[in-house]
Amino acid sequence: xxxxxxxxxxxxxxxxxxxxxxxxxxxxxxxxxxxxxxxxxxxxxxxxxxxxxxxxxxxxxxxxxxxxxxxxxxxxxxxxxxxxxxxxxxxxxxxxxxxxxxxxxxxxxxxxxxxxxxxxxxxxxxxxxxxxxxxxxxxxxxxxxxxxxxxxxxxxxxxxxxxxxxxxxxxxxxxxxxxxxxxxxxxxxxxxxxxxxxxxxxxxxxxxxxxxxxxxxxxxxxxxxxxxxxxxxxxxxxxxxxxxxxxxxxxxxxxxxxxxxxxxxxxxxxxxxxxxxx
Amino acid sequence: xxxxxxxxxxxxxxxxxxxxxxxxxxxxxxxxxxxxxxxxxxxxxxxxxxxxxxxxxxxxxxxxxxxxxxxxxxxxxxxxxxxxxxxxxxxxxxxxxxxxxxxxxxxxxxxxxxxxxxxxxxxxxxxxxxxxxxxxxxxxxxxxxxxxxxxxxxxxxxxxxxxxxxxxxxxxxxxxxxxxxxxxxxxxxxxxxxxxxxxxxxxxxxxxxxxxxxxxxx
Numbered sequence: 001x002x003x004x005x006x007x008x009x010x011x012x013x014x015x016x017x018x019x020x021x022x023x024x025x026x027x028x029x030x031x032x033x034x035x036x037x038x039x040x041x042x043x044x045x046x047x048x049x050x051x052x053x054x055x056x057x058x059x060x061x062x063x064x065x066x067x068x069x070x071x072x073x074x075x076x077x078x079x080x081x082x083x084x085x086x087x088x089x090x091x092x093x094x095x096x097x098x099x100x101x102x103x104x105x106x107x108x109x110x111x112x113x114x115x116x117x118x119x120x121x122x123x124x125x126x127x128x129x130x131x132x133x134x135x136x137x138x139x140x141x142x143x144x145x146x147x148x149x150x151x152x153x154x155x156x157x158x159x160x161x162x163x164x165x166x167x168x169x170x171x172x173x174x175x176x177x178x179x180x181x182x183x184x185x186x187x188x189x190x191x192x193x194x195x196x197x198x199x200x201x202x203x204x205x206x207x208x209x210x211x212x213x214x215x216x217x218x219x220x221x222x223x224x225x226x227x228x229x230x231x232x233x234x235x236x237x238x239x240x241x242x243x244x245x246x247x248x249x250x251x252x253x254x255x256x257x258x259x260x261x262x263x264x265x266x267x268x269x270x271x272x273x274x275x276x277x278x
Numbered sequence: 279x280x281x282x283x284x285x286x287x288x289x290x291x292x293x294x295x296x297x298x299x300x301x302x303x304x305x306x307x308x309x310x311x312x313x314x315x316x317x318x319x320x321x322x323x324x325x326x327x328x329x330x331x332x333x334x335x336x337x338x339x340x341x342x343x344x345x346x347x348x349x350x351x352x353x354x355x356x357x358x359x360x361x362x363x364x365x366x367x368x369x370x371x372x373x374x375x376x377x378x379x380x381x382x383x384x385x386x387x388x389x390x391x392x393x394x395x396x397x398x399x400x401x402x403x404x405x406x407x408x409x410x411x412x413x414x415x416x417x418x419x420x421x422x423x424x425x426x427x428x429x430x431x432x433x434x435x436x437x438x439x440x441x442x443x444x445x446x447x448x449x450x451x452x453x454x455x456x457x458x459x460x461x462x463x464x465x466x467x468x469x470x471x472x473x474x475x476x477x478x479x480x481x482x483x484x485x486x487x488x489x490x491x492x493x494x495x496x
Contacts, residue, residue, distance in 0.1 A: 008392030009420040013413040029303040035321035094305030096312035213445030
Protein backbone atom coordinates (compact mmCIF):
# COMPACT_ATOMS: atom_id res chain seq x y z
CA UNK A 1 0.00 0.00 0.00
CA UNK A 2 1.43 3.35 -1.02
CA UNK A 3 0.52 4.89 2.30
CA UNK A 4 1.70 7.84 4.29
CA UNK A 5 3.30 5.41 6.75
CA UNK A 6 5.98 4.68 4.14
CA UNK A 7 8.11 7.63 5.18
CA UNK A 8 11.63 6.79 4.06
CA UNK A 9 13.17 9.66 2.12
CA UNK A 10 10.34 12.15 2.55
CA UNK A 11 11.18 15.77 3.26
CA UNK A 12 9.56 18.44 5.35
CA UNK A 13 9.16 16.76 8.72
CA UNK A 14 11.73 19.04 10.30
CA UNK A 15 14.54 18.14 12.67
CA UNK A 16 14.32 15.20 15.04
CA UNK A 17 13.05 16.53 18.35
CA UNK A 18 14.28 14.81 21.48
CA UNK A 19 12.49 14.95 24.80
CA UNK A 20 14.54 15.93 27.84
CA UNK A 21 13.80 12.93 30.05
CA UNK A 22 12.22 10.37 27.71
CA UNK A 23 9.74 8.54 29.93
CA UNK A 24 8.79 5.04 28.78
CA UNK A 25 5.11 6.04 28.83
CA UNK A 26 3.58 9.50 28.86
CA UNK A 27 0.29 8.74 30.52
CA UNK A 28 -1.67 6.00 32.17
CA UNK A 29 -3.70 5.26 29.05
CA UNK A 30 -0.54 4.66 27.00
CA UNK A 31 0.49 1.97 29.47
CA UNK A 32 -2.88 0.26 29.35
CA UNK A 33 -3.00 0.48 25.57
CA UNK A 34 0.45 -1.03 25.23
CA UNK A 35 -0.28 -3.91 27.57
CA UNK A 36 -3.76 -4.67 26.21
CA UNK A 37 -2.43 -4.81 22.70
CA UNK A 38 0.32 -7.23 23.60
CA UNK A 39 -1.85 -9.54 25.63
CA UNK A 40 -5.35 -9.51 24.20
CA UNK A 41 -4.64 -8.87 20.57
CA UNK A 42 -1.42 -10.75 20.07
CA UNK A 43 -2.60 -14.05 21.31
CA UNK A 44 -6.21 -14.04 20.39
CA UNK A 45 -7.35 -11.54 17.87
CA UNK A 46 -4.82 -10.82 15.14
CA UNK A 47 -1.31 -11.37 13.93
CA UNK A 48 1.36 -8.69 13.75
CA UNK A 49 0.95 -8.17 10.01
CA UNK A 50 -2.79 -7.60 10.39
CA UNK A 51 -2.00 -5.15 13.16
CA UNK A 52 0.44 -3.18 11.01
CA UNK A 53 -2.06 -3.18 8.15
CA UNK A 54 -4.75 -1.85 10.50
CA UNK A 55 -2.51 1.09 11.42
CA UNK A 56 -1.69 1.76 7.79
CA UNK A 57 -5.39 1.93 6.97
CA UNK A 58 -5.75 5.09 9.04
CA UNK A 59 -6.65 8.05 6.83
CA UNK A 60 -3.38 9.85 6.08
CA UNK A 61 -4.18 13.10 7.88
CA UNK A 62 -5.14 11.15 10.98
CA UNK A 63 -2.00 9.04 10.78
CA UNK A 64 0.22 12.10 10.77
CA UNK A 65 -1.69 13.87 13.52
CA UNK A 66 -1.87 11.07 16.08
CA UNK A 67 0.63 9.72 18.56
CA UNK A 68 2.05 6.22 18.46
CA UNK A 69 -0.33 4.69 20.98
CA UNK A 70 -3.33 6.48 19.47
CA UNK A 71 -2.50 4.58 16.30
CA UNK A 72 -2.51 1.37 18.31
CA UNK A 73 -5.87 2.30 19.76
CA UNK A 74 -7.31 2.94 16.32
CA UNK A 75 -5.94 -0.36 15.04
CA UNK A 76 -7.22 -2.39 17.99
CA UNK A 77 -10.71 -0.91 17.82
CA UNK A 78 -10.98 -1.53 14.11
CA UNK A 79 -9.61 -5.08 14.36
CA UNK A 80 -12.01 -6.03 17.16
CA UNK A 81 -14.87 -5.05 14.90
CA UNK A 82 -13.41 -6.62 11.80
CA UNK A 83 -12.75 -9.91 13.58
CA UNK A 84 -16.21 -10.03 15.08
CA UNK A 85 -14.93 -9.81 18.65
CA UNK A 86 -16.85 -6.64 19.48
CA UNK A 87 -19.27 -4.22 17.89
CA UNK A 88 -18.81 -0.47 17.47
CA UNK A 89 -21.57 0.01 20.03
CA UNK A 90 -19.79 -2.15 22.57
CA UNK A 91 -16.54 -0.26 22.02
CA UNK A 92 -18.31 3.06 22.47
CA UNK A 93 -20.11 1.99 25.64
CA UNK A 94 -17.31 -0.04 27.18
CA UNK A 95 -19.72 -2.86 27.97
CA UNK A 96 -20.14 -6.27 26.44
CA UNK A 97 -23.56 -6.89 24.98
CA UNK A 98 -22.67 -10.47 24.15
CA UNK A 99 -19.90 -12.86 25.18
CA UNK A 100 -17.06 -13.26 22.76
CA UNK A 101 -17.43 -16.29 20.56
CA UNK A 102 -14.75 -18.92 20.64
CA UNK A 103 -14.80 -18.81 16.88
CA UNK A 104 -13.61 -15.22 16.91
CA UNK A 105 -10.67 -15.68 19.20
CA UNK A 106 -9.79 -19.33 19.50
CA UNK A 107 -9.36 -20.72 22.97
CA UNK A 108 -9.09 -18.16 25.70
CA UNK A 109 -6.74 -18.12 28.61
CA UNK A 110 -6.31 -15.42 31.16
CA UNK A 111 -2.64 -14.96 30.57
CA UNK A 112 -1.38 -14.92 34.12
CA UNK A 113 1.03 -12.08 33.45
CA UNK A 114 3.19 -13.89 30.96
CA UNK A 115 4.71 -11.57 28.47
CA UNK A 116 3.28 -12.60 25.16
CA UNK A 117 3.41 -10.84 21.89
CA UNK A 118 2.37 -11.10 18.32
CA UNK A 119 5.59 -12.90 17.68
CA UNK A 120 4.62 -15.62 20.10
CA UNK A 121 1.12 -15.90 18.77
CA UNK A 122 -0.40 -18.85 17.03
CA UNK A 123 1.57 -18.39 13.87
CA UNK A 124 5.32 -18.47 14.08
CA UNK A 125 6.92 -15.85 11.97
CA UNK A 126 10.17 -17.64 11.25
CA UNK A 127 10.30 -21.20 10.02
CA UNK A 128 13.00 -23.67 10.84
CA UNK A 129 12.24 -25.73 7.80
CA UNK A 130 14.72 -25.24 5.09
CA UNK A 131 13.25 -23.76 1.96
CA UNK A 132 15.47 -23.59 -1.06
CA UNK A 133 16.68 -20.01 -1.38
CA UNK A 134 16.26 -18.33 -4.74
CA UNK A 135 19.25 -16.08 -4.16
CA UNK A 136 22.65 -16.30 -2.56
CA UNK A 137 24.75 -13.84 -0.64
CA UNK A 138 26.55 -11.66 -3.16
CA UNK A 139 23.83 -11.90 -5.82
CA UNK A 140 22.92 -8.65 -7.52
CA UNK A 141 19.21 -8.07 -7.44
CA UNK A 142 16.58 -5.50 -8.28
CA UNK A 143 13.71 -4.75 -5.92
CA UNK A 144 10.60 -5.22 -8.02
CA UNK A 145 8.56 -2.19 -8.87
CA UNK A 146 5.51 -3.31 -6.94
CA UNK A 147 2.74 -0.95 -5.92
CA UNK A 148 0.11 -3.17 -4.37
CA UNK A 149 -2.94 -1.79 -2.63
CA UNK A 150 -2.48 -4.44 0.03
CA UNK A 151 -0.02 -4.46 2.91
CA UNK A 152 3.63 -4.84 1.97
CA UNK A 153 6.99 -4.38 3.67
CA UNK A 154 8.88 -3.27 0.61
CA UNK A 155 9.49 0.45 1.13
CA UNK A 156 8.72 2.67 -1.83
CA UNK A 157 12.20 4.17 -1.94
CA UNK A 158 13.73 0.75 -2.74
CA UNK A 159 11.38 -0.25 -5.54
CA UNK A 160 13.03 -0.60 -8.89
CA UNK A 161 16.46 -0.10 -7.32
CA UNK A 162 19.48 -2.34 -7.60
CA UNK A 163 21.30 -3.83 -4.69
CA UNK A 164 23.43 -6.71 -3.51
CA UNK A 165 22.33 -9.48 -1.17
CA UNK A 166 24.37 -9.29 2.00
CA UNK A 167 22.63 -11.79 4.29
CA UNK A 168 20.11 -14.56 4.03
CA UNK A 169 18.12 -14.18 7.26
CA UNK A 170 16.16 -17.42 6.95
CA UNK A 171 12.56 -18.25 6.14
CA UNK A 172 9.74 -16.03 7.37
CA UNK A 173 6.00 -15.64 7.01
CA UNK A 174 5.14 -13.38 4.07
CA UNK A 175 3.45 -10.23 5.39
CA UNK A 176 1.73 -9.37 2.13
CA UNK A 177 -0.52 -12.42 2.43
CA UNK A 178 -0.40 -12.93 6.19
CA UNK A 179 -1.88 -9.46 6.75
CA UNK A 180 -4.92 -10.40 4.69
CA UNK A 181 -5.77 -13.90 5.84
CA UNK A 182 -4.25 -15.37 2.70
CA UNK A 183 -1.78 -17.73 4.26
CA UNK A 184 1.79 -17.59 5.46
CA UNK A 185 3.58 -18.22 2.13
CA UNK A 186 6.92 -18.75 3.88
CA UNK A 187 10.00 -17.59 2.01
CA UNK A 188 13.54 -16.37 2.51
CA UNK A 189 14.21 -12.87 3.72
CA UNK A 190 17.41 -11.27 2.47
CA UNK A 191 19.20 -8.19 3.68
CA UNK A 192 19.91 -6.22 0.53
CA UNK A 193 22.45 -3.40 0.42
CA UNK A 194 21.49 -0.43 -1.73
CA UNK A 195 23.94 2.36 -2.43
CA UNK A 196 22.58 5.77 -1.39
CA UNK A 197 23.34 7.03 -4.90
CA UNK A 198 21.26 4.26 -6.42
CA UNK A 199 18.34 5.19 -4.18
CA UNK A 200 18.56 8.95 -4.21
CA UNK A 201 20.61 9.96 -7.21
CA UNK A 202 24.18 10.47 -8.32
CA UNK A 203 24.73 13.60 -6.24
CA UNK A 204 24.07 11.71 -3.03
CA UNK A 205 26.38 10.44 -0.31
CA UNK A 206 29.00 8.21 -1.90
CA UNK A 207 29.80 6.53 1.36
CA UNK A 208 26.34 5.55 2.49
CA UNK A 209 24.28 2.43 1.98
CA UNK A 210 20.83 1.44 3.10
CA UNK A 211 20.27 -2.18 4.06
CA UNK A 212 16.68 -3.29 3.53
CA UNK A 213 15.23 -6.67 4.48
CA UNK A 214 13.42 -8.03 1.44
CA UNK A 215 11.24 -11.11 1.12
CA UNK A 216 12.15 -13.21 -1.86
CA UNK A 217 8.99 -12.22 -3.75
CA UNK A 218 10.15 -8.59 -3.67
CA UNK A 219 13.30 -9.35 -5.63
CA UNK A 220 14.41 -10.35 -9.05
CA UNK A 221 17.83 -11.03 -10.39
CA UNK A 222 19.61 -7.98 -11.77
CA UNK A 223 20.10 -8.43 -15.45
CA UNK A 224 23.79 -7.77 -15.83
CA UNK A 225 26.09 -10.68 -16.47
CA UNK A 226 24.27 -13.97 -16.18
CA UNK A 227 26.89 -15.30 -13.83
CA UNK A 228 29.83 -12.95 -13.39
CA UNK A 229 33.06 -14.43 -12.14
CA UNK A 230 33.36 -13.62 -8.49
CA UNK A 231 36.85 -12.19 -8.52
CA UNK A 232 36.68 -10.25 -11.73
CA UNK A 233 33.19 -8.89 -11.39
CA UNK A 234 34.38 -5.32 -11.72
CA UNK A 235 36.24 -6.01 -14.94
CA UNK A 236 33.62 -8.12 -16.60
CA UNK A 237 30.71 -5.94 -15.71
CA UNK A 238 31.57 -3.47 -18.45
CA UNK A 239 31.38 -6.17 -21.08
CA UNK A 240 28.23 -7.58 -19.60
CA UNK A 241 26.54 -4.23 -19.87
CA UNK A 242 27.27 -3.99 -23.54
CA UNK A 243 25.46 -7.29 -24.02
CA UNK A 244 22.24 -6.31 -22.41
CA UNK A 245 20.05 -3.34 -23.08
CA UNK A 246 18.26 -3.51 -19.79
CA UNK A 247 21.30 -2.72 -17.64
CA UNK A 248 22.17 0.93 -17.56
CA UNK A 249 25.92 1.43 -17.72
CA UNK A 250 25.63 3.62 -14.67
CA UNK A 251 24.91 0.64 -12.53
CA UNK A 252 28.00 -1.25 -13.47
CA UNK A 253 30.15 1.83 -13.56
CA UNK A 254 29.35 3.16 -10.13
CA UNK A 255 30.46 0.36 -7.97
CA UNK A 256 27.50 -1.95 -7.81
CA UNK A 257 29.23 -4.59 -9.81
CA UNK A 258 32.49 -4.10 -8.00
CA UNK A 259 31.67 -6.16 -4.97
CA UNK A 260 32.72 -9.77 -5.04
CA UNK A 261 30.23 -12.18 -3.62
CA UNK A 262 30.87 -13.40 -0.14
CA UNK A 263 31.88 -17.02 -0.22
CA UNK A 264 29.24 -18.42 2.05
CA UNK A 265 25.85 -17.49 3.31
CA UNK A 266 27.07 -17.28 6.86
CA UNK A 267 26.74 -14.03 8.70
CA UNK A 268 30.47 -13.55 8.86
CA UNK A 269 31.16 -9.88 9.26
CA UNK A 270 34.72 -10.45 8.17
CA UNK A 271 33.59 -11.72 4.80
CA UNK A 272 31.42 -8.70 4.28
CA UNK A 273 34.11 -6.25 5.30
CA UNK A 274 36.63 -7.82 2.97
CA UNK A 275 34.14 -7.83 0.15
CA UNK A 276 33.40 -4.15 0.37
CA UNK A 277 35.24 -1.84 -2.00
CA UNK A 278 36.73 1.16 -0.27
CA UNK B 279 -7.11 7.65 34.25
CA UNK B 280 -7.07 11.33 35.06
CA UNK B 281 -3.52 11.95 34.04
CA UNK B 282 -4.18 15.40 32.68
CA UNK B 283 -3.10 14.31 29.24
CA UNK B 284 -6.66 13.74 28.16
CA UNK B 285 -7.70 17.36 28.65
CA UNK B 286 -5.13 19.32 26.75
CA UNK B 287 -4.24 17.02 23.96
CA UNK B 288 -4.60 19.17 20.90
CA UNK B 289 -4.61 16.50 18.24
CA UNK B 290 -6.99 16.78 15.38
CA UNK B 291 -8.98 13.57 15.33
CA UNK B 292 -10.76 12.95 12.12
CA UNK B 293 -11.31 9.26 12.28
CA UNK B 294 -14.55 7.64 13.12
CA UNK B 295 -15.30 7.12 16.80
CA UNK B 296 -13.33 9.92 18.29
CA UNK B 297 -13.46 10.81 21.91
CA UNK B 298 -10.25 11.46 23.73
CA UNK B 299 -7.87 8.51 23.74
CA UNK B 300 -7.85 8.15 27.51
CA UNK B 301 -11.62 7.69 27.59
CA UNK B 302 -11.55 5.29 24.71
CA UNK B 303 -8.79 3.22 26.28
CA UNK B 304 -10.66 3.09 29.56
CA UNK B 305 -13.81 1.88 27.80
CA UNK B 306 -11.78 -0.61 25.81
CA UNK B 307 -10.19 -2.14 28.87
CA UNK B 308 -13.55 -2.44 30.59
CA UNK B 309 -15.00 -4.11 27.52
CA UNK B 310 -12.12 -6.54 27.07
CA UNK B 311 -12.29 -7.49 30.73
CA UNK B 312 -16.00 -8.19 30.40
CA UNK B 313 -15.29 -10.26 27.32
CA UNK B 314 -12.66 -12.23 29.20
CA UNK B 315 -9.90 -11.11 26.87
CA UNK B 316 -7.90 -9.06 29.34
CA UNK B 317 -6.77 -9.64 32.87
CA UNK B 318 -6.02 -6.27 34.51
CA UNK B 319 -3.37 -7.77 36.77
CA UNK B 320 -1.57 -9.24 33.79
CA UNK B 321 -1.54 -5.76 32.28
CA UNK B 322 -0.01 -4.30 35.47
CA UNK B 323 2.73 -6.90 35.43
CA UNK B 324 3.50 -6.34 31.79
CA UNK B 325 3.69 -2.58 32.24
CA UNK B 326 5.96 -3.01 35.23
CA UNK B 327 8.26 -5.25 33.20
CA UNK B 328 8.71 -2.61 30.52
CA UNK B 329 9.06 0.25 32.98
CA UNK B 330 11.59 -1.48 35.22
CA UNK B 331 13.25 -4.61 33.89
CA UNK B 332 13.59 -4.32 30.15
CA UNK B 333 15.72 -1.42 28.99
CA UNK B 334 19.00 -0.37 27.41
CA UNK B 335 20.97 -1.64 30.38
CA UNK B 336 20.37 -5.12 28.95
CA UNK B 337 21.94 -4.17 25.65
CA UNK B 338 24.83 -2.41 27.41
CA UNK B 339 25.68 -5.60 29.25
CA UNK B 340 25.63 -7.55 26.01
CA UNK B 341 28.00 -5.06 24.39
CA UNK B 342 30.36 -4.93 27.38
CA UNK B 343 30.54 -8.72 27.49
CA UNK B 344 31.31 -8.85 23.77
CA UNK B 345 34.06 -6.22 24.23
CA UNK B 346 35.75 -8.29 26.89
CA UNK B 347 35.07 -11.90 25.92
CA UNK B 348 36.06 -12.91 22.37
CA UNK B 349 34.24 -16.24 22.64
CA UNK B 350 31.04 -14.51 23.66
CA UNK B 351 31.49 -12.02 20.86
CA UNK B 352 31.69 -14.88 18.40
CA UNK B 353 28.53 -16.46 19.76
CA UNK B 354 26.79 -13.09 19.60
CA UNK B 355 27.54 -12.73 15.91
CA UNK B 356 26.62 -16.34 15.19
CA UNK B 357 23.28 -16.33 16.98
CA UNK B 358 22.47 -13.04 18.66
CA UNK B 359 19.17 -13.98 20.29
CA UNK B 360 20.74 -17.02 21.92
CA UNK B 361 23.83 -15.14 23.12
CA UNK B 362 21.62 -12.39 24.55
CA UNK B 363 19.55 -14.98 26.39
CA UNK B 364 22.77 -16.37 27.91
CA UNK B 365 23.02 -13.14 29.91
CA UNK B 366 19.55 -13.69 31.30
CA UNK B 367 17.56 -11.61 28.82
CA UNK B 368 14.86 -13.77 27.23
CA UNK B 369 14.07 -12.99 23.60
CA UNK B 370 10.52 -11.84 24.40
CA UNK B 371 8.52 -9.74 21.98
CA UNK B 372 10.53 -7.92 19.34
CA UNK B 373 13.70 -9.77 20.27
CA UNK B 374 13.35 -13.24 18.77
CA UNK B 375 15.18 -12.56 15.55
CA UNK B 376 18.22 -10.51 16.37
CA UNK B 377 21.35 -9.51 14.56
CA UNK B 378 24.21 -7.48 15.97
CA UNK B 379 25.99 -5.12 13.59
CA UNK B 380 29.42 -3.87 14.46
CA UNK B 381 30.88 -0.39 14.16
CA UNK B 382 34.51 -0.33 13.06
CA UNK B 383 37.02 2.43 12.39
CA UNK B 384 35.67 2.50 8.83
CA UNK B 385 31.95 1.75 9.14
CA UNK B 386 29.22 3.28 11.27
CA UNK B 387 25.82 1.59 11.57
CA UNK B 388 22.46 3.24 12.17
CA UNK B 389 19.09 1.55 12.76
CA UNK B 390 15.66 2.84 11.74
CA UNK B 391 12.24 1.50 10.80
CA UNK B 392 10.81 3.66 8.02
CA UNK B 393 7.50 1.75 7.77
CA UNK B 394 6.55 1.67 11.44
CA UNK B 395 8.73 1.65 14.57
CA UNK B 396 10.40 -1.75 14.84
CA UNK B 397 13.00 -1.78 17.58
CA UNK B 398 14.83 -4.48 19.57
CA UNK B 399 12.76 -4.38 22.75
CA UNK B 400 14.56 -7.21 24.52
CA UNK B 401 17.85 -5.32 24.64
CA UNK B 402 16.81 -1.66 24.46
CA UNK B 403 13.33 -1.58 25.99
CA UNK B 404 10.60 0.41 24.26
CA UNK B 405 11.73 3.03 21.76
CA UNK B 406 11.93 6.73 22.59
CA UNK B 407 9.43 9.06 20.94
CA UNK B 408 11.98 10.47 18.48
CA UNK B 409 12.72 6.98 17.11
CA UNK B 410 9.02 6.66 16.24
CA UNK B 411 8.77 10.19 14.83
CA UNK B 412 8.07 10.99 11.19
CA UNK B 413 11.21 13.17 11.10
CA UNK B 414 13.54 10.33 12.09
CA UNK B 415 11.87 7.70 9.94
CA UNK B 416 11.91 10.00 6.90
CA UNK B 417 15.48 11.25 7.10
CA UNK B 418 17.53 8.32 8.40
CA UNK B 419 17.62 6.53 5.04
CA UNK B 420 17.99 9.66 2.94
CA UNK B 421 20.48 11.77 4.89
CA UNK B 422 22.03 9.67 7.66
CA UNK B 423 25.16 11.79 7.87
CA UNK B 424 23.17 15.00 8.30
CA UNK B 425 20.81 13.35 10.76
CA UNK B 426 23.72 12.18 12.88
CA UNK B 427 25.14 15.70 13.03
CA UNK B 428 21.89 16.69 14.68
CA UNK B 429 22.64 14.03 17.27
CA UNK B 430 26.12 15.44 17.77
CA UNK B 431 27.85 12.64 15.89
CA UNK B 432 30.22 13.78 13.16
CA UNK B 433 31.21 10.83 11.00
CA UNK B 434 33.61 12.74 8.79
CA UNK B 435 33.85 10.61 5.68
CA UNK B 436 33.38 7.32 7.46
CA UNK B 437 31.12 4.92 5.61
CA UNK B 438 27.58 4.83 7.00
CA UNK B 439 25.29 1.85 6.78
CA UNK B 440 21.60 2.33 7.58
CA UNK B 441 19.55 -0.72 8.56
CA UNK B 442 15.87 -0.28 7.72
CA UNK B 443 14.06 -2.83 9.92
CA UNK B 444 11.52 -3.82 7.29
CA UNK B 445 11.29 -7.49 8.32
CA UNK B 446 11.04 -9.29 11.68
CA UNK B 447 14.82 -9.01 12.10
CA UNK B 448 15.83 -6.60 14.84
CA UNK B 449 19.21 -4.89 14.80
CA UNK B 450 21.49 -3.89 17.65
CA UNK B 451 24.56 -1.79 16.96
CA UNK B 452 27.75 -2.81 18.71
CA UNK B 453 29.67 0.45 19.12
CA UNK B 454 33.46 0.61 19.06
CA UNK B 455 35.10 0.20 22.42
CA UNK B 456 36.41 3.62 23.48
CA UNK B 457 40.15 4.16 23.78
CA UNK B 458 41.73 4.10 27.21
CA UNK B 459 39.34 1.53 28.66
CA UNK B 460 41.74 -1.40 28.92
CA UNK B 461 41.69 -1.42 32.69
CA UNK B 462 37.93 -1.16 33.12
CA UNK B 463 35.81 -4.04 34.33
CA UNK B 464 32.89 -5.38 32.34
CA UNK B 465 30.51 -3.58 34.68
CA UNK B 466 32.36 -0.28 34.22
CA UNK B 467 32.40 -0.75 30.47
CA UNK B 468 28.63 -1.30 30.46
CA UNK B 469 28.29 2.15 32.04
CA UNK B 470 29.86 3.64 28.92
CA UNK B 471 27.37 2.06 26.54
CA UNK B 472 24.50 4.45 25.96
CA UNK B 473 21.19 3.50 24.40
CA UNK B 474 21.85 5.80 21.46
CA UNK B 475 25.21 4.17 20.81
CA UNK B 476 23.31 0.90 20.29
CA UNK B 477 20.86 2.52 17.83
CA UNK B 478 23.74 4.24 16.08
CA UNK B 479 22.63 7.78 16.87
CA UNK B 480 25.34 8.18 19.50
CA UNK B 481 28.76 6.98 20.57
CA UNK B 482 29.72 5.36 23.87
CA UNK B 483 30.87 7.64 26.66
CA UNK B 484 34.57 8.06 27.20
CA UNK B 485 35.98 7.10 30.63
CA UNK B 486 36.36 10.82 31.39
CA UNK B 487 32.68 11.48 30.57
CA UNK B 488 31.71 8.60 32.79
CA UNK B 489 33.78 9.97 35.66
CA UNK B 490 32.21 13.42 35.25
CA UNK B 491 28.73 11.91 35.19
CA UNK B 492 29.35 9.90 38.32
CA UNK B 493 30.78 12.96 40.15
CA UNK B 494 27.72 14.96 39.12
CA UNK B 495 25.47 12.21 40.44
CA UNK B 496 27.14 12.47 43.84
